[in-house]
Structure formats: structure tokens, C-alpha cells
Amino acid sequence: MNLDLASIALSDLIEVLIDGILFGLQLSLLAVGLVLIFGLGGILNLAHGEFVIVTGVISAVLISSGWNPAVAILAGILFSGILALALDRSVLRPVYRLEGEMEVLVGLFVTLGLAFTLEGITSYLFPGLYFSVRVPVETVSIFGLSFRASALVSGMISFLSLMLLLLFLGKTMTGKAIRAALQNQTGSKVCGIDVDRMRSLVFFLGGLMAGLAALAKGIASSVEPGSGLELTSYALIVGVVGGVRSVYGAMVAGILLGIVNALAGYLLGTYLTLVILLAIVVAVILYKPSGLFAGGV
Amino acid sequence: MDLLKVEGLKAGYKGLNVLWDVDLSVKKNTIVSIIGSNGSGKTTLLNAIMGLVEISEGDVVFKGERINHLRTQERVTLGLAFVPSERELFPQMSVQDNLMLGAYTPRARRSIKDSLRQVYDFFPVLKERSNQLAGTMSGGEQQMLAIGRALMSLPELLILDELSTGLAPAVTLRIYRKLKGLSERMTVLLAEQNIHQAFMVSDYIYVLENGRIIASGSPDELSESSLIKNAYLGVKA
Ligand SMILES: Nc1ncnc2c1ncn2[C@@H]1O[C@H](COP(=O)(O)OP(=O)(O)OP(=O)(O)O)[C@@H](O)[C@H]1O
Ligand SMILES: [Mg+2]
Numbered sequence: 001m002n003l004d005l006a007s008i009a010l011s012d013l014i015e016v017l018i019d020g021i022l023f024g025l026q027l028s029l030l031a032v033g034l035v036l037i038f039g040l041g042g043i044l045n046l047a048h049g050e051f052v053i054v055t056g057v058i059s060a061v062l063i064s065s066g067w068n069p070a071v072a073i074l075a076g077i078l079f080s081g082i083l084a085l086a087l088d089r090s091v092l093r094p095v096y097r098l099e100g101e102m103e104v105l106v107g108l109f110v111t112l113g114l115a116f117t118l119e120g121i122t123s124y125l126f127p128g129l130y131f132s133v134r135v136p137v138e139t140v141s142i143f144g145l146s147f148r149a150s151a152l153v154s155g156m157i158s159f160l161s162l163m164l165l166l167l168f169l170g171k172t173m174t175g176k177a178i179r180a181a182l183q184n185q186t187g188s189k190v191c192g193i194d195v196d197r198m199r200s201l202v203f204f205l206g207g208l209m210a211g212l213a214a215l216a217k218g219i220a221s222s223v224e225p226g227s228g229l230e231l232t233s234y235a236l237i238v239g240v241v242g243g244v245r246s247v248y249g250a251m252v253a254g255i256l257l258g259i260v261n262a263l264a265g266y267l268l269g270t271y272l273t274l275v276i277l278l279a280i281v282v283a284v285i286l287y288k289p290s291g292l293f294a295g296g297v
Numbered sequence: 298m299d300l301l302k303v304e305g306l307k308a309g310y311k312g313l314n315v316l317w318d319v320d321l322s323v324k325k326n327t328i329v330s331i332i333g334s335n336g337s338g339k340t341t342l343l344n345a346i347m348g349l350v351e352i353s354e355g356d357v358v359f360k361g362e363r364i365n366h367l368r369t370q371e372r373v374t375l376g377l378a379f380v381p382s383e384r385e386l387f388p389q390m391s392v393q394d395n396l397m398l399g400a401y402t403p404r405a406r407r408s409i410k411d412s413l414r415q416v417y418d419f420f421p422v423l424k425e426r427s428n429q430l431a432g433t434m435s436g437g438e439q440q441m442l443a444i445g446r447a448l449m450s451l452p453e454l455l456i457l458d459e460l461s462t463g464l465a466p467a468v469t470l471r472i473y474r475k476l477k478g479l480s481e482r483m484t485v486l487l488a489e490q491n492i493h494q495a496f497m498v499s500d501y502i503y504v505l506e507n508g509r510i511i512a513s514g515s516p517d518e519l520s521e522s523s524l525i526k527n528a529y530l531g532v533k534a
Contacts, residue, residue, distance in 0.1 A: 173398075176390070176398060177398065179387070183387045183388060183389055186381065186383075187381075187384075187385035187386060188370075188398075189348075189369035190378075190379045190381060190447075191446065192373035192374050193398070195370075
């Protein structure tokens, strides 16, 4: 058989690209919630990655105690949504009464505290636990290229979740009210929109999206306690690159950074990828502080 | 019947009181204007009625109900609509979406199609540009959009802060005529810089100076008053 080096490199590259897109979709799913919550609540939620862990932990515990996996995962996702909602309604309530810089700073420390608390509780109660969903088929080959079936399924779930969110925000009256509240709070109130209620709803949605990200991640690889802050860092990177108030920007930036991440990992080595992503964030903040894709939703 | 009553109102901003003991009432199916020089407190008064500025003393009563404690969106649900002086549109949404959001309350949502048609009849330019982003409309078009959005909520009391801002005089005049026509069904409260237009269109006028009502009456009564003639109408008494 005649081996052609150039074509191997190309097919490798395509696989890397697709891997990048699939990972990027997970990032998007994680970042949209962060961006929505920042846009409406004025809080950069450093506990956002913990919502992923919580879904993973709840699902794994329920599955191991005999629940039907589908129901267990659904319960896990729902739990993250409700947890996010509960945070909005309780500890964050006093933070919203602050203004400007003070709200941002106090918000950072309150959510950082929450992140450590949740990370502590989940690691202490469930050491060594991890959430992973196996797909029955190993690999799928498309046009002569082979893909891990799990990565494809995971990507599909991320993509569908994002499309559903876009549809909700773009087509329903409640979705439009959320976008309205992101763009102009006084204007929203004058239209009869309850901005506080929209903010709570956005927390719930952000929690659900993080829960869905846990499912996507659990299928592609695994979710385990202790990695929440790393996930939050990814979400922050994507959110800032996309434009920290833009849901649409977060989606595009997630995919873009997923590709960069995969390429950097392939060409330079995985230990460098996070550093490269951080360098990109710094460059975006310096040269285009509103984000690459600000505007839109 | 008084649709809106403001009694002994004191309001302002952190560390700065602006309105002092303001009394005002708006009868159903009339057009009432508040006039006064820059910084006299017109915007503050309208914002206080809408719940956008905190009240420290006094009452706002709408349809016989004290609404001091209600949040802005609850006041809108009760039948108040507001066109703020800064318009407060949703810049990255289409003209049509901006209008639809004006009909967010359940009552207004039921007749959203009819209202949309009426607003488009009222402002044909909004129909032509229904897909354009609100933020890219001209100043005058944005003002029409803000008025259209307020009408979408089918208000009982329409409150307008500086209706004429950014609009050509002919357009302002046309809107005033339309409002006059609408006042069969709707009541209107205006803050207006343009004294002549306020005199032309209003059934009753309040004059606000330094946060206090210093005179009030029908346009005829006020134009007889030498104080008003000197200060506002540019006529020597
Ligand atoms: N957000 C605010 N914080 C502090 N002071 C304010 C604020 N808004 C208005 N003021 C002050 O309150 C007073 C009344 O302002 P207001 O905007 O109500 O006047 P106005 O009659 O609407 O004036 P104009 O005709 O210029 O619109 C002014 O002295 C103004 O400086
Ligand atoms: Mg004003």
C-alpha cells in the first residue's frame, strides 16, 4: 500500500478540527449561561462551572442507586437549574442592591465563595466519583474519516441545546423579554416586563445549560468534582472573547476557541492550550474590548 | 373623575430633593400638560408617577388606588404607559419586536395584531422599516417608535416626556392632533418645552418651577395671567 504523508496530515487535521468544534460546542453551552447571567444580573458568576459538577454528581449518584440513567440525568440537569435559581433568590439578592463597581466586586467574591463551598462539598462527600455516559458504538466513519461516536453524540446534544436556546430567545415573547432586559432595563420596565423575574429565569436557564454541558462532557469524556473552577475559567474566556453581553457571541466564540484549543493541542501539546487561550483573551481585551462578536442577541 | 391624582408629592435623588409638595390631577379623557423651564423637575415628576424615581412623601393615586408601593411594571399592567425622554428603546431588536414588547402585559397581548396595525397606520414609516434595528433609526423615527411602543400597551393614561424631541414641527402637530382624537378613549399627560404647542393641545396646564407647581389652569385662564404671559409666552403684560 502506498502511504501518502500529506493526505494523512490532512485527514488528521480534519479530525482535529471536528474534535475542536465538538469541544467548542461544550464551551458555548457553558458560556451562554455565564453571559446571560452577567448581562442581566451584573455578576460574573465564578460558581458557574460548579453547576456542571453538580449535575454530574447528582446524576452519577442517582444512577448508582438504581435510577434509570435517562431520568437520573434529567433530574441532575434540573437540579442545576434549580440550584442556580436558588442562588439568585438567596445569597445574591443583597448583591444586586449594590451599584457599579461594588456590585461587580462583591459579586465576584460571593460567587467565588460559593464555588469553593460547592467544590468542597462535592469533593468531600463523593471522593473519586465521576460521571460518564457510554455510547454503545465505538467509532463512526464518515467519508473515510473515523470519529469517536461519543464525541459526535455529545456534539449533537450541545448543538441542539444551543439551537433550542436561540429559538426560545428569538421567537417567544418571554425570550424576547429577556433580550429586551439585556439591552435596556428601564425600557423593559416601561413595557411591563418584570426585570427581576427575567433575571431569575436567566439563572435557571444558565443552570440548565450548564447541566446540559455536563451531559455533553459526560458523553465525550467525564465530569468529576474538583474541576469546576477550570470549567469556569473556560466559560470566562469564551464569554470575554465573544463579548460579555452577547449570547450569540458566546456561541460563536465557543466554537472558535474549541478549534484553537484542538489545533494548539495537536500542533504544540495540550499543556500549552490554556495559556494560548488566555493570551487570546488578553489580546481581545486590549484590541477589541467589546468582544469579537458583540451585538446581536 | 380623576384618573390620576398626585398629592403632596416630595421626591428626588440621593441627597437631593427635587419636587416639593406637588399636587396635580388628571381627569379622564383630557390632555394635561406640565410646562416649566429646564431643570424645573418635569422629568422627575413623570418618573415618580411611573415608579422610576423614589417618592419620599405624598401619594400617587391611579383609578382610585394608591400606587406608591407598586413597581414600574405593575403600574404599566394597571394601564399607565410612558414615553421617556431618553426613549429607552431596545437598540439591537427590530422595530417590530420593539412594538410587540410594548404589548407585553397579558391584557395588551390579546389584541396585539390589531394594535400593531393601528400603530403602523399611525406611523407608516415604522411599517416600512419594521425589520430595521431600532438603534439604527433616525432620532425622529426612534421617537415615533417610542410613542408607538407605548400605544401598544393600550394604556388608559399615556404619559409623554418631551414628545416633540427630535420631531419636525409638522410631525409633532400631526401627532398632537391624533392624540386629541385618541383622547376619546385615552387620557394624556405631557411634559412639554414647547409652550405654544402645549397651549394649543391641552385641556389643562400645570406650571412647574423649582420643583413646585406655581400656577395651573386651562390655556385660556393661564394666558390671561400676567405671570405666565411674561415668563412663558413672551408677551409683555
Ligand atoms: N439622576 C439624577 N441625579 C441627581 N439629580 C438629578 C438627576 N436627574 C435630574 N436631577 C436634577 O433634578 C432637577 C430636575 O431635573 P428634571 O430632569 O426633572 O428637569 P426637567 O424639568 O425635566 O428639565 P428638562 O426640561 O431639561 O428636561 C435638576 O436640577 C437635575 O439636575
Ligand atoms: Mg426633562
